Amino acid sequence: MxxxxxxxxxxxxxxxxxxxxxxxxxxxxxxxxxxxxxxxxxxxxxxxxxxxxxxxxxxxxxxxxxxxxxxxxxxxxxxxxxxxxxxxxxxxxxxxxxxxxxxxxxxxxxxxxxxxxxxxxxxxxxxxxxxxxxxxxxxxxxxxxxxxxxxxxxxxxxxxxxxxxxxxxxxxxxxxxxxxxxxxxxxxxxxxxxxxxxxxxxxxxxxxxxxxxxxxxxxxxxxxxxxxxxxxxxxxxxxxxxxxxxxxxxxxxxxxxxxxxxxxxxxxxxxxxVLGRLDDVVISGGEKVPLGAVERVVRALPGQDRAVVTRRPSGEWGEVPVVVTDRPLDLAVARAAVGDALGRAARPAAVVLVERVPMLASGKPDRLAVRALADRDATR
Missing domain, CATH: 3.40.50.12780 (ANL, N-terminal domain)
Incomplete structure (x- = not known):
C-alpha cells in the first residue's frame, strides 16, 4: 500500500x-x-x-x-x-x-x-x-x-x-x-x-x-x-x-x-x-589524524568557536590539517595547542583567514566550500 x-x-x-x-x-x-x-x-x-x-x-x-x-x-x-x-x-x-x-x-x-x-x-x-x-x-x-x-x-x-x-x-x-x-x-x-x-x-x-x-x-x-x-x-x-x-x-x-x-x-x-567522521581522517606522514579532534582543540582557543579544520594535499606529508577561520589566529599558537593535545602529526600546516566561514542553511559549516578555500589559498 x-x-x-x-x-x-x-x-x-x-x-x-x-x-x-x-x-x-x-x-x-x-x-x-x-x-x-x-x-x-x-x-x-x-x-x-x-x-x-x-x-x-x-x-x-x-x-x-x-x-x-x-x-x-x-x-x-x-x-x-x-x-x-x-x-x-x-x-x-x-x-x-x-x-x-x-x-x-x-x-x-x-x-x-x-x-x-x-x-x-x-x-x-x-x-x-x-x-x-x-x-x-x-x-x-x-x-x-x-x-x-x-x-x-x-x-x-x-x-x-x-x-x-x-x-x-x-x-x-x-x-x-x-x-x-x-x-x-x-x-x-x-x-x-x-x-x-x-x-x-x-x-x-x-x-x-x-x-x-x-x-x-x-x-x-x-x-x-x-x-x-x-x-x-x-x-x-x-x-x-x-x-x-x-x-x-x-x-x-x-x-x-x-x-x-x-x-x-x-x-x-x-x-x-563522538570523535569525528570515519571518512574525516587524514594520513599525515604515515600517521592517522582525525580532523574532528583537531577542530575541537582549535575551537577551544579564545575566539575560535567558528573555526573549521579541513585537509590539504602535501607533497611531503601526503595530507595535512588546515584551519579556516574568520578571526585572527597565530599559527604557532594553534600548532602548539594541537601538538600538545594530539601529537606532532596533528599540528595544522596553515591558518587561512577568511571574511566569513561558509555555512549551510542548517548552521553547519559548508565543508566542501571550506576545503575549496583552503586549496585556493595553497595556490597563491
Missing part, C-alpha cells in the same frame, strides 16, 4: 506544520523543500510506502544527496522519549528551518504536546527577533515547559545580546546540536544561566536521540570497529529509491536493527563521546 507524497515549501513553516500534522494522522506524506536548494539527481516519487509519513532531503555537509523516509511511529517515539528526558512536554520557539530534521522535530513535539510553536521569520537569525518570539511563547497546564532548539552559531548570537540571553535563561531546556558545540560556548551559556542540552542524532534517527552524551528512552549505542551504531524505535525506514544504501546503512546485529552513523566514537560508563 502507498500514500501520496506532497512537497511543501519550507519557507512557510506554518504550512509545513499543518502538512506534518496531517501526515502523522495518516494523510499524505510530507516532503518539506528548501526554496532555491539544488535539486537531487532523481525527482521525488509521487507516492511512498504507507508507513512513510515524512521525507527529509539531505546532502549533509560532505556527502551525496539522499531522501530519508520516516514513519509516524519513529517520529512520535522520538518526541515522547525526548519529552521524558527533558522533564515533560512544553511550548517551543522554532528558530530552525523546517526542511531540516531539527526544525521538524520542534514541529513534531509541538503537535504531540498540543502546543503552538512561536515561529521566527525564516532566513537570517536575529537575536532581537528571538527575544520577541520568547516573549510571545505561551504554555498551558498540560505542557508547561519552555523549549527551543538552536545550532551553535545561533546560540553565540543570542549570548551577544543581553535581552536575548535573559530570555533564553528563562527556558527549561535549550537544545543545541547540528554540529559539535565548542566547550567555551557551552560554558559561556551555562554561566549565563542558560540550560543548554547538547544533542546528537541525524535525520536517520528522527533527530537528536543522545542528550549530553546519554542516549534517551530505549535508544541503544554500540561502537563497532570504531564506528558508532544506534538502535531504537526512532530509526528511519531507510532511503527512498536507494535499497543499496539502505542495506549498507541500516543493519541487523544481535537481533536488533542498527543505524551506522559513519562517526567514530567511544562510550565510557554509558556516555557517548
Amino acid at each position: 502507498t500514500r501520496p507524497l506532497v512537497a511543501l515549501s519550507a519557507s512557510d513553516p506554518l504550512a509545513v506544520l499543518r502538512g506534518l500534522e496531517a501526515a502523522l494522522a495518516g494523510g499524505p506524506a510530507l516532503l518539506p523543500v528548501a526554496d532555491g536548494a539544488p535539486a537531487l539527481p532523481t525527482p521525488a516519487p509521487a507516492d511512498v510506502p504507507q508507513r512513510v509519513a515524512l521525507v527529509v532531503e539531505t546532502s549533509g555537509s560532505t556527502g551525496t544527496g539522499k531522501r530519508v523516509a520516516l514513519s509516524s511511529e519513529a517520529l512520535l517515539a522520538g518526541a515522547a522519549a525526548a519529552d521524558a528526558a527533558l522533564g515533560g512536554p512544553g511550548g517551543w520557539v522554532l528558530a530552525l528551518p523546517t526542511h531540516y530534521i531539527a526544525g521538524l522535530n520542534v514541529l513534531t513535539r509541538s503537535i504531540a504536546a498540543g502546543t503552538s510553536p512561536v515561529v521566527l521569520p525564516p532566513g537570517h537569525f536575529d537575536a532581537t527577533a528571538f527575544a520577541d518570539a520568547a516573549d510571545r511563547l505561551v504554555t498551558g497546564p498540560g505542557a508547561p515547559r519552555r523549549y527551543t532548539s538552536l545550532v551553535p552559531v545561533q546560540l553565540a548570537r543570542v549570548l551577544d545580546d543581553e535581552r536575548a540571553t535573559a530570555a533564553l535563561a528563562g527556558f527549561d531546556a535549550v537544545l543545541v546540536g547540528g554540529q559539535a558545540t565548542p566547550a567555551p560556548l557551552r560554558d559561556r551559556a551555562r554561566a549565563a544561566g542558560v540550560p543548554v542540552v547538547t544533542t546528537y542524532g541525524a535525520s536517520e534517527t528522527s533527530g537528536g536521540c543522545v542528550y549530553d552524551g546519554v542516549p534517551f528512552g530505549t535508544v541503544r549505542t554500540e561502537v563497532v570497529d570504531g564506528e558508532l551504531f544506534l538502535s531504537g524505535p526512532m530509526l528511519a525506514e531507510g532511503y527512498l529509491g536507494d535499497d543499496e544504501r539502505t542495506a549498507a546503512t541500516f543493519v541487523e546485529r544481535d537481533g536488533l536493527r542498527w543505524y551506522r552513523t559513519g562517526d567514530t566514537a567511544e562510550v565510557v560508563d554509558g556516555t557517548v563521546r
Whole structure:
C-alpha cells in the first residue's frame, strides 16, 4: 500500500506544520523543500510506502544527496522519549528551518504536546527577533515547559545580546546540536544561566536521540570497529529509491536493527563521546589524524568557536590539517595547542583567514566550500 507524497515549501513553516500534522494522522506524506536548494539527481516519487509519513532531503555537509523516509511511529517515539528526558512536554520557539530534521522535530513535539510553536521569520537569525518570539511563547497546564532548539552559531548570537540571553535563561531546556558545540560556548551559556542540552542524532534517527552524551528512552549505542551504531524505535525506514544504501546503512546485529552513523566514537560508563567522521581522517606522514579532534582543540582557543579544520594535499606529508577561520589566529599558537593535545602529526600546516566561514542553511559549516578555500589559498 502507498500514500501520496506532497512537497511543501519550507519557507512557510506554518504550512509545513499543518502538512506534518496531517501526515502523522495518516494523510499524505510530507516532503518539506528548501526554496532555491539544488535539486537531487532523481525527482521525488509521487507516492511512498504507507508507513512513510515524512521525507527529509539531505546532502549533509560532505556527502551525496539522499531522501530519508520516516514513519509516524519513529517520529512520535522520538518526541515522547525526548519529552521524558527533558522533564515533560512544553511550548517551543522554532528558530530552525523546517526542511531540516531539527526544525521538524520542534514541529513534531509541538503537535504531540498540543502546543503552538512561536515561529521566527525564516532566513537570517536575529537575536532581537528571538527575544520577541520568547516573549510571545505561551504554555498551558498540560505542557508547561519552555523549549527551543538552536545550532551553535545561533546560540553565540543570542549570548551577544543581553535581552536575548535573559530570555533564553528563562527556558527549561535549550537544545543545541547540528554540529559539535565548542566547550567555551557551552560554558559561556551555562554561566549565563542558560540550560543548554547538547544533542546528537541525524535525520536517520528522527533527530537528536543522545542528550549530553546519554542516549534517551530505549535508544541503544554500540561502537563497532570504531564506528558508532544506534538502535531504537526512532530509526528511519531507510532511503527512498536507494535499497543499496539502505542495506549498507541500516543493519541487523544481535537481533536488533542498527543505524551506522559513519562517526567514530567511544562510550565510557554509558556516555557517548563522538570523535569525528570515519571518512574525516587524514594520513599525515604515515600517521592517522582525525580532523574532528583537531577542530575541537582549535575551537577551544579564545575566539575560535567558528573555526573549521579541513585537509590539504602535501607533497611531503601526503595530507595535512588546515584551519579556516574568520578571526585572527597565530599559527604557532594553534600548532602548539594541537601538538600538545594530539601529537606532532596533528599540528595544522596553515591558518587561512577568511571574511566569513561558509555555512549551510542548517548552521553547519559548508565543508566542501571550506576545503575549496583552503586549496585556493595553497595556490597563491
